[in-house]
Amino acid sequence: xxxSTVLVVGGNSDIAKPLIKSxxxxxxxxxxxxxxxxxxxxxxxxxxxxxxxxxxxxxxDLNDIDAVKVFFEHHQVPxxxxxxxxxxxxDNDAYDDVLNSIKVNYLSAVVLLNAAKKEMLSRNCGDIxxxxxxxxxxxxxxxxxxxxxxxxxxxxxxxxxxxxxxxNINVLTVKCGVVATKFNQGISYAxxxxxxxxxxxxxxxxxxKAFKKRKQVIYxxxxxxxxxxxxxxxxxxxxxxxxx
Ligand SMILES: NC(=O)c1ccc[n+]([C@@H]2O[C@H](COP(=O)([O-])OP(=O)(O)OC[C@H]3O[C@@H](n4cnc5c(N)ncnc54)[C@H](OP(=O)(O)O)[C@@H]3O)[C@@H](O)[C@H]2O)c1
Numbered sequence: 001x002x003x004s005t006v007l008v009v010g011g012n013s014d015i016a017k018p019l020i021k022s023x024x025x026x027x028x029x030x031x032x033x034x035x036x037x038x039x040x041x042x043x044x045x046x047x048x049x050x051x052x053x054x055x056x057x058x059x060x061d062l063n064d065i066d067a068v069k070v071f072f073e074h075h076q077v078p079x080x081x082x083x084x085x086x087x088x089x090x091d092n093d094a095y096d097d098v099l100n101s102i103k104v105n106y107l108s109a110v111v112l113l114n115a116a117k118k119e120m121l122s123r124n125c126g127d128i129x130x131x132x133x134x135x136x137x138x139x140x141x142x143x144x145x146x147x148x149x150x151x152x153x154x155x156x157x158x159x160x161x162x163x164x165x166x167x168n169i170n171v172l173t174v175k176c177g178v179v180a181t182k183f184n185q186g187i188s189y190a191x192x193x194x195x196x197x198x199x200x201x202x203x204x205x206x207x208x209k210a211f212k213k214r215k216q217v218i219y220x221x222x223x224x225x226x227x228x229x230x231x232x233x234x235x236x237x238x239x240x241x242x243x244x
Contacts, residue, residue, distance in 0.1 A: 004079045005028065014200045015176070017050065018205070032056075036059060062103060062104045065107060068111045069111050081116050082130075086150075090142060109153055124169075127172070128172065132153050132176070134227070136154045138232055157173045177198060177223075206220045
């Protein structure tokens with residue numbers, strides 16, 4: 001019998017790495033995408049030595065929406081589709097960063113999911129795991145550009161899940177809190193060991209468990225649900241004064 005397949009979009013993500021290892025240990029055949037040929041080769045080699053498994057991949061720059069649109073015309077839709085890519089700029093008004101945020105965090109995911117949905121529906125089977133963020137729960141002074149693209153992503157996933165209700169396709173939204181990865185490099189509050197900062201291994205472990213249980217929405221770690229409930233309860237006239 002052929003192995004079940006997983007495709008990880010943004011396979012060089014630090015959170016994706018231990019997640020890929022869990023899928024390999026569970027007997028899945030894993031393929032990845034990376035934004036360039038060089039990144040792809042390096043990432044596949046690193047993942048092969050990290051997991052001890054064969055990892056194959058394709059180049060997909062998520063800023064190139066035309067390429068994203070035809071991706072599944074040239075590649076098989078996997079049993080499990082993981083979208084781990086993300087882009088964050090703390091410059092909330094630079095035009096290129098605005099475009100990158102919309103394309104990488106939102107538009108590419110929408111286009112990929114819509115393309116994969118058709119095949120998954122015809123099989124009546126599939127799992128979708130998308131890494132969103134607690135930043136999408138409320139627009140903050142420091143990163144509202146990133147937060148707004150993740151908010152759009154989270155809302156899309158909510159409606160997409162409703163559309164797929166009654167089918168055997170599960171959509172898991174992961175609302176990540178702060179994780180010490182290269183994504184946050186240079187941000188002092190996000191360093192490993194700081195309060196409320198998780199490791200990629202811990203987060204990946206939670207995601208894999210939620211995948212196996214076919215959960216729909218998780219916060220990683222779960223205490224972020226409580227934190228965000230409190231953050232959302234702060235009245236706007238106070239919140240706008242907080243330089244968070
Ligand atoms: N770390 C956190 O605190 C945190 C918090 C909330 C949510 N998240 C989300 O978790 C996910 C994984 O992030 P991470 O922490 O593992 O950070 P990461 O290691 O920086 O992973 C992000 C990945 O996105 C890829 N990417 C960015 N732009 C791309 C493009 N144009 N085309 C293709 N790939 C592109 C990056 O590729 P390269 O490797 O080539 O740069 C990188 O592999 C992201 O969606 C992020 O938004 C992270």
